[in-house]
Amino acid sequence: MDSKIHSTRNRIASVVQFVITTVIFLFFMFPFYMVVLNSFKSKRDIVKTPLAWGGKRGFTLDNYAEAFQKMNFLHVLGNSFIVTCTSVTLIILFSSMCAYIFVRRNWKINKILYALMLFSMVIPFQVVMIPLISIYGGMFGMLNHRPTLIFMHVGFSMAMAVFMYYGFIRGSIPISLEEAAEIDGASRARTFFTIVLPLLKPTTATLIILYALALWNDYLLPSLILTGKELYTIPIATKLFQGAYGNSMDLLMAALVMAIIPVIILYLALQKYIIAGVVAGAVKS
Numbered sequence: 535m536d537s538k539i540h541s542t543r544n545r546i547a548s549v550v551q552f553v554i555t556t557v558i559f560l561f562f563m564f565p566f567y568m569v570v571l572n573s574f575k576s577k578r579d580i581v582k583t584p585l586a587w588g589g590k591r592g593f594t595l596d597n598y599a600e601a602f603q604k605m606n607f608l609h610v611l612g613n614s615f616i617v618t619c620t621s622v623t624l625i626i627l628f629s630s631m632c633a634y635i636f637v638r639r640n641w642k643i644n645k646i647l648y649a650l651m652l653f654s655m656v657i658p659f660q661v662v663m664i665p666l667i668s669i670y671g672g673m674f675g676m677l678n679h680r681p682t683l684i685f686m687h688v689g690f691s692m693a694m695a696v697f698m699y700y701g702f703i704r705g706s707i708p709i710s711l712e713e714a715a716e717i718d719g720a721s722r723a724r725t726f727f728t729i730v731l732p733l734l735k736p737t738t739a740t741l742i743i744l745y746a747l748a749l750w751n752d753y754l755l756p757s758l759i760l761t762g763k764e765l766y767t768i769p770i771a772t773k774l775f776q777g778a779y780g781n782s783m784d785l786l787m788a789a790l791v792m793a794i795i796p797v798i799i800l801y802l803a804l805q806k807y808i809i810a811g812v813v814a815g816a817v818k819s
Contacts (some may be wrong), residue, residue, distance in 0.1 A: 547794035573597055580783050580786040587808050597788035604779070605789055609764075610771040610794070617680060617756070617767060619748045621687035624744055626738055628688065629695030634726055636696070637703045638712070648700070659690060659755070667758050683759045687749055702737045703730070739804045746800055768793045 572580045574593040579586075601607070624803050636644045666686075671677040707730060714724040731738075753769040760766060766774070779785050 633699035
């Protein structure tokens with residue numbers, strides 16, 4: 535009798551969990567569905583029948599062709615690609631090396647630096663935004679330069695990456711592997727790049743996804759640093775496109791879809807590492 539009651543409760547709990555998960559999924563996916571659906575329709579069809587499949591003209595790719603040209607999409611896509619890929623690569627390289635030294639070198643200064651890094655994570659960017667821009671722009675004249683934006687991206691992103699690598703290295707990588715490599719004559723640098731770094735793949739993949747998403751969609755910092763149209767990234771170009779063609783919902787929908795396609799591709803390619811990386815890096819830390 536008790537087993538039947540327990541089984542019934544489990545079934546009810548499973549059904550409730552499924553219903554709640556489905557509702558949450560639909561709640562978050564509905565806006566994306568509306569953007570994609572209406573990106574293939576004319577402005578008149580969007581206004582009259584936003585939920586309908588197609589319209590009087592049916593589905594059309596004219597919106598994408600026009601938005602692609604007016605937005606100068608290839609150029610801003612290249613800018614975003616350069617900034618994001620370079621920033622993420624440097625974040626992964628420097629933060630993994632930094633965390634490795636923090637874990638394997640039991641120096642007092644390392645503990646202090648690690649604590650300072652963790653403390654910096656609670657400081658909002660908005661607190662240092664104006665002074666930082668004033669210093670780089672007024673004193674050094676470094677605004678409107680792509681390396682300046684990359685440098686700031688790396689600086690503001692290092693703390694979280696070091697935190698996740700620190701936990702993974704400390705909890706999942708035995709020091710015996712490194713000792714065996716050193717006995718075979720490998721240097722500290724070679725040991726790190728040939729043994730330790732490949733073992734960090736779950737955390738690395740997670741950080742690539744997190745920071746690629748964050749930096750690709752970042753609007754505030756690039757809008758403060760980049761003032762020349764030739765350096766605009768996709769978020770800035772999309773915002774300006776919205777201001778110029780805000781009444782043309784058909785073009786705006788197409789521009790939004792084009793802007794998020796690269797991020798979706800990256801996420802689908804690396805999604806299997808997300809849970810493993812977050813659990814191994816953050817929880818064990």
